[in-house]
Amino acid sequence: xxxxxxxxxxxxxxxxxxxxxxxxxxxxxxxxxxxxxxxxxxxxxxxxxxxxxxxxxxxxxxxxxxxxxxxxxxxxxxxxxxxxxxxxxxxxxxxxxxxxxxxxxxxxxxxxxxxxxxxxxxxxxxxxxxxxxxxxxxxxxxxxxxxxxxxxxxxxxxxxxxxxxxxxxxxxxxxxxxxxxxxxxxxxxxxxxxxxxxxxxxxxxxxxxxxxxxxxxxxxxxxxxxxxxxxxxxxxxxxxxxxxxxxxxxxxxxxxxxxxxxxxxxxxxxxxxxxxxxxxxxxxxxxxxxxxxxxxxxxxxxxxxxxxxxxxxxxxxxxxxx
Amino acid sequence: xxxxxxxxxxxxxxxxxxxxxxxxxxxxxxxxxxxxxxxxxxxxxxxxxxxxxxxxxxxxxxxxxxxxxxxxxxxxxxxxxxxxxxxxxxxxxxxxxxxxxxxxxxxxxxxxxxxxxxxxxxxxxxxxxxxxxxxxxxxxxxxxxxxxxxxxxxxxxxxxxxxxxxxxxxxxxxxxxxxxxxxxxxxxxxxxxxxxxxxxxxxxxxxxxxxxxxxxxxxxxxxxxxxxxxxxxxxxxxxxxxxxxxxxxxxxxxxxxxxxxxxxxxxxxxxxxxxxxxxxxxxxxxxxxxxxxxxxxxxxxxxxxxxxxxxxxxxxxxxxxxxxxxxxxxxxxxxxxxxxxxxxxxxxxxxxxxxxxxxxxxxxxxxxxxxxxxxxxxxxxxxxxxxxxxxxxxxxxxxxxxxxxxxxxxxxxxxxxxxxxxxxxxxxxxxxxxxxxxxxxxxxxxxxxxxxxxxxxxxxxxxxxxxxxxxxxxxxxxxxxxxxxxxxxxxxxxxxxxxxxxxxxxxxxxxxxxxxxxxxxxxxxxxxxxxxxxxxxxxxxxxxxxxxxxxxxxxxxxxxxxxxxxxxxxxxxxxxxxxxxxxxx
Numbered sequence: 068x069x070x071x072x073x074x075x076x077x078x079x080x081x082x083x084x085x086x087x088x089x090x091x092x093x094x095x096x097x098x099x100x101x102x103x104x105x106x107x108x109x110x111x112x113x114x115x116x117x118x119x120x121x122x123x124x125x126x127x128x129x130x131x132x133x134x135x136x137x138x139x140x141x142x143x144x145x146x147x148x149x150x151x152x153x154x155x156x157x158x159x160x161x162x163x164x165x166x167x168x169x170x171x172x173x174x175x176x177x178x179x180x181x182x183x184x185x186x187x188x189x190x191x192x193x194x195x196x197x198x199x200x201x202x203x204x205x206x207x208x209x210x211x212x213x214x215x216x217x218x219x220x221x222x223x224x225x226x227x228x229x230x231x232x233x234x235x236x237x238x239x240x241x242x243x244x245x246x247x248x249x250x251x252x253x254x255x256x257x258x259x260x261x262x263x264x265x266x267x268x269x270x271x272x273x274x275x276x277x278x279x280x281x282x283x284x285x286x287x288x289x290x291x292x293x294x295x296x297x298x299x300x301x302x303x304x305x306x307x308x309x310x311x312x313x314x315x316x317x318x319x320x321x322x323x324x325x326x327x328x329x330x331x332x333x334x335x336x337x338x339x340x341x342x343x344x345x346x347x348x349x350x351x352x353x354x355x356x357x358x359x360x361x362x363x364x365x366x367x368x369x370x371x372x373x374x375x376x377x378x379x380x381x382x383x384x385x386x387x388x389x
Numbered sequence: 390x391x392x393x394x395x396x397x398x399x400x401x402x403x404x405x406x407x408x409x410x411x412x413x414x415x416x417x418x419x420x421x422x423x424x425x426x427x428x429x430x431x432x433x434x435x436x437x438x439x440x441x442x443x444x445x446x447x448x449x450x451x452x453x454x455x456x457x458x459x460x461x462x463x464x465x466x467x468x469x470x471x472x473x474x475x476x477x478x479x480x481x482x483x484x485x486x487x488x489x490x491x492x493x494x495x496x497x498x499x500x501x502x503x504x505x506x507x508x509x510x511x512x513x514x515x516x517x518x519x520x521x522x523x524x525x526x527x528x529x530x531x532x533x534x535x536x537x538x539x540x541x542x543x544x545x546x547x548x549x550x551x552x553x554x555x556x557x558x559x560x561x562x563x564x565x566x567x568x569x570x571x572x573x574x575x576x577x578x579x580x581x582x583x584x585x586x587x588x589x590x591x592x593x594x595x596x597x598x599x600x601x602x603x604x605x606x607x608x609x610x611x612x613x614x615x616x617x618x619x620x621x622x623x624x625x626x627x628x629x630x631x632x633x634x635x636x637x638x639x640x641x642x643x644x645x646x647x648x649x650x651x652x653x654x655x656x657x658x659x660x661x662x663x664x665x666x667x668x669x670x671x672x673x674x675x676x677x678x679x680x681x682x683x684x685x686x687x688x689x690x691x692x693x694x695x696x697x698x699x700x701x702x703x704x705x706x707x708x709x710x711x712x713x714x715x716x717x718x719x720x721x722x723x724x725x726x727x728x729x730x731x732x733x734x735x736x737x738x739x740x741x742x743x744x745x746x747x748x749x750x751x752x753x754x755x756x757x758x759x760x761x762x763x764x765x766x767x768x769x770x771x772x773x774x775x776x777x778x779x780x781x782x783x784x785x786x787x788x789x790x791x792x793x794x795x796x797x798x799x800x801x802x803x804x805x806x807x808x809x810x811x812x813x814x815x816x817x818x819x820x821x822x823x824x825x826x827x828x829x830x831x832x833x834x835x836x837x838x839x840x841x842x843x844x845x846x847x848x849x850x851x852x853x854x855x856x857x858x859x860x861x862x863x864x865x866x867x868x869x870x871x872x873x874x875x876x877x878x879x880x881x882x883x884x885x886x887x888x889x890x891x892x893x894x895x896x897x898x899x900x901x902x903x904x905x906x907x908x909x910x911x912x913x914x915x916x917x918x919x920x921x922x923x924x925x926x927x928x929x930x931x932x933x934x935x936x937x938x939x940x941x942x943x944x945x946x947x948x949x950x951x952x953x954x955x956x957x958x959x960x961x962x963x964x965x966x967x968x969x970x971x972x973x974x
Contacts, residue, residue, distance in 0.1 A: 110498035115792050117973055137794055145792045151785030152942035153708070159697045176700070194697060212789070 068093040068251040070221060071112065073123035076275075078110050082110040085275035086123065091268070093219075096246050098262035099255040101272035102384055107255045108148060110272070112223050114253070115145040127220055141169070144213030148255075149223040150205055152197040158184070158208060159193040162215055169216035179215060187211040187241065187298030203234035204302060211239060221245065223254045227261055239265055259377050273384045285377045294345045295372035297323075298355060301365035310362040311343055311355065318346045338367055414857040416516050426583050431867075435490065438702025439536050443482065445545060449889045450478040465576070472550030477638060479547075480561035484634055487533055487565055488572040488597075495868065496589035499673060499877060504584050508677040512914070518674040522666055522751070526570075526577055537562065553641070554821070560637045560651045566657035568630040572597065574665040581672050585780075586866035587772055594805055601629050603735065626650075627657045656970040705790070705800050710808020711776075738819075745931075750831060752922045759918035760911060762819035763843075767910070769815035770848055773853025774808035775872040780864040788973050797969045801962065803857065808852050816844055835940065836921030839947060843913050844853035846951040846958075851876065853958035857965040863972070880909050903934040908950050 069091040076084040082268055084106040101107050112118040114125055116136040125132045132139045135204045153161060162180045171179060187207045192200065206226060219229060226242075227235050242265055244356045245252060256262050262269060264281065270280040279286060300307045306321050311320045323340040343355060359366045502508040511521060544558055549749050575596055579589040612621060617795040625632045688841075696745050700707050714826050740749070748754045790800065820858045823840060826832040840942035854875055858868040886904045906912050912933065920928045920943070929938035 112788075116968075117788055117791060137796075140792055140794050145788075147785070149782075149785055150790060151787070153784070153786055155712070156708075157697055160700065164704050164708060165793060167700045167707070168790065168795045170794055173699075173701065177868070203824045293418070363896055 068095070068128060068254060069097075070126040071110070071114075071123070072125070074110065074113065074120050075120045075122035076106075076113060076118060082275050082389055084113070084120075087277055089270060089271070089277060089280060091246045091251060094095050094246070095267045096242065096252045096254065096265055098266035098269040098274065099253060099379055100259060100262065100269055105272045105359075105384075108224055108273040109275075111145070111224050111253070115143055116140055117145075141216065142215070142219050144218040144221045146209045146213045146221070146226055148228065150209040152205065152208075156197050157193070157345055158189060158195055158197060158200070161197050161208065162211055165212050166215045170208065171216065179217075180262065181210040185215045186214065186244070190235075201235075202229050203231065206230060206234070206238065207241075210238075216243075219251060221250050221252045221254075223252065225256055226254065227256055235261060259380055261305055271380060271383050275309055278383050279379075283379070286383075296345070296355060297344045297368075297370045297372060298343055298359070299338055299340065299367040299369070300343040300359065301338050301367055304341055306362065307339070307341055307359055307364045310358050310364065311341070314354065314358065316345055316354065317343055319344045340374075409794075416520035418511075418516060418521050419528050422524060422528030423531070426528065432532065435494075436536065438931075439486065439490070440539060441539065441974070443479075445886065446482050446889075447475065448458070449473050449886075453889075453892070468550040469553075472547045472553050473641060474647055475547050476544060476553045476558065476561075477641070479544060479637075480558075480565070481634070482538055483540060484561065484565045484568065484630070487537060487569045490536070491530070491533055491569045491573040492590055492593045493586075493870070495526065495573045496580055496586040498529065498580050499580040499669075499676070500575045500581075500584055500586060500589060503581075503676060508673070512674070512677040518677065519670045522577065522670050522673055526573055526666065530570065530573055533573075536565070537565065537569075537745065555636060557641050559755075561634070562649055563655050564609050564630050564633050564637075567662075569656045571658045571662045571665075574669070575661040578665050578669045578672075578902055581669060581676055586778070587776070588868035591768070601631055605629060605632070607735070607738070610739075610746075610950060612712055618818055626654055628654070628661065630654070634838045655692065677728060701953070703795075703803055705803035705805055709803055710810065712807065712811065746952065750828075750924065750926075752919055752924065753922075754828065755832060755922035756915055756918045759819065759922075763914040765909065766812070766816040766844065767821055767847060767851070770812045770851045771855065771872050771876045772869050773811050774805075774852040775858050775868040776865050777804045777808050777856060777860035779862060779868045782973070783865060791970060791973050797966050800969065801966050804856060804859075805852055805962070808855065809848055810861060811846060812852070816848075816910045819844070823918075832918070833921040833923075833927045835927065836917055839917045839921070842913070842947055842951055843910060843917065846954045848908050850954040850958040850961075853961040853965070857961040857968075860965045860968045860971075863974075880911065884909065900934060903932075905936050907932045907946070913947065913950065917947075 069089070071087055071089040074084055074087040074089075075082070075263050076297065087110060099110070104272055108382050109118065114127065114132055116132055116139055119133055126324075127139050128142050130138050130142070147286055148295050153164075156164065159180060162183060163368065166176045166179055181190075184193055187210055189207055189211060191202070192204060192208075197205070206229075210223075210226065213223070227238050230238060236389070239261060242252060242254070246265075254266070268280065268287075271278045298307065298311075308322060309319050321342045321344075323342055355365060356369055393448045421903055451471075454474045482780070499508070499521075502511065508521075547553070548555075548558065572593065576589055576593045579592040579596075583589050583592070600694065601858075608621060608625070617625075622632060622636065625967065626636060633651050637651065743749050743754055778787065781790065793874070819840060823836050827834055827837065851872065855868070858871040858875075862868045862871060882908055884902060891902055916930050916932060920930045923929075927940065930940075930943035931938070932943075932946070937943055
């Protein structure tokens, strides 16, 4: 749905986007991550025809954004990082204005505006002046505006910035709903945990270059990270360590600090936590459980270590900004 | 010895106190403003322009004052007169330009802080509102004082020729300086109430026009039977710098002592400035507290809801049509209506005075009204179109509009129509005056046709250039200044300098300047009304280049001017359309 080929954008001597290649499939939610000044917003602005690329090309639904601007705009809904509002318009009027701007017929507009107001839960605010809305409400209105012409692609530049936790959760739910409606969504955010939960794929950009693109699972081998499992056993954990260390799939076993038993039952004694690191490309949770149970160790829990998006982001980027 | 040491310590203390007075008065704001101003390109451009104009004027006046073809004894004897001319020209140049620069520079002083929401933050620091006001004023005035100081060496050198007493120089400089302080204070005061700098500039200009132009004219009319002209002049001289400068100039050329006491005038102007600054201090604090407490937004949110209006026709045009001709906020709307009523009342008073003096049948009276009303129309038309797109850029709605499927030309024509619509009320006065006096036959009906033609091209041209600058530039104030600068350059500064230059170089009329001036819309307005308000029917059209006095010839010339300006306007409009999507942020 979105294809970017060798996209480059320079502002004088500053290279904002540097030979960027990217592909986002139809119906995907793609998280676009990078430090401030990495080139995320510039890339998005090129995709929505606000900027022209210096070199390279970008295609949306097979249309060249540099050459077929009007057709591209018909297919794309763009929400900028800072949403400007016409301070003398009401919510309904604001949305109808953009409906008219996208060439929607007068007879159909009311139904469409009512529909997006309902979807974004703004029906009760339709008579309010746009600039009297709270930040969260304005963001919702921005999303409503983006949906007014039913675009195939949504490009959202930090839609959750400045929102409180409740509004963020609501925004996340709304995005999931849009995915169910079949929209392709490109979303940038600094709140990485937000993206982790909703994105199918992510792209990490730094210094105008894409340093990674793929699923979260694909990041692990890219970073040369081995799988780890956190194992909690009853007692000292020495026996468990002996049993696991000899397994050929396991590279190392470390005893982490002993903790009191979480169950709190008397007579259980303190529990121990072991961090088991598999050799690269190896992962066998079942083997650990079988080995420990057969060896007579009381296994309390077994939890694979998750690679957090924050960790991947920190490891892949150097914090270089323009 | 101890006394000596005590004296030295006291002297040091005094010097330290004096040196730290300004920073203590103005606080960190002064320091911050000085740093920021050194990084602003527009300040350097302003200085460059000022010095360029100053040098050009000084050179031209110098060349014009030189006596070339006579004996050296005669030349030496004429140097005093040359010195007088040069000093007079420089002082008038400074007197007219420095207050204008002050009005522009101070117009953003408080509004910037309000717009960027930093005023409320400042109030959470130990900085007081007095320090904010004084810091802003002093930092910007300092730059104007530097510009004034540029002329001092030249003035000192020219004084060697003789003929110019020190008192005259001192009077000119002090009156200019106090006028600058007053105008700067006025601009700062208005900047508390408006978000846009151009609005503060216009309000300052109108206030100055009323104070220094309107009041003297009214006083002259109202007191002509009671007060003698010298007494009236003395009264006016206390608060009118133009009167003081005029009187000082007259005294210089007539070689007699000045009739007005300029030190008293300077003291009055400083007192008025202090009063304005005191008011500004109080109001700045209120504005800051209002911002910090969010009272403005709260009021805005609780406005009673009116009906929702459906979007009909082209959306951008609908939006432009919807924009109110008067302010949306209740207080502002009331203030504007009250101001309108006051202005209208004063206008009717002038008509009444003219009627009493039996001047309403005089051609000159109608030419004066025609040109004044025409100027009001031009003022609005030169400003409003330049704000159309930059205001959208400033409120960050411009990128949203550009990502819709509305075409460039549709956006541009809608903006054009919206701007023209907002300008129309400003032209009502001109046509109302013409129509009212057409009834009793004082003004010939053809004036309506000619004025309509004139207004049409003026609106088209200025709206096109305004839209061009609005697409090209990022800030509303810069776009407005650019459009005003273009109009002023084209119709005032360029012909003035061309006339001076040609006058110096050729000493005879070449006809170039006259032809150029006959393309000037103000000349058109004057010529049209002059011919139409002629006693005993339609008179001849007195163009500067002579000829074309008949109705058909004059109409042809007007049509030709129309074609020239509309063509140039179309070029600007085409460029605006081409640039519409460049630099949308």
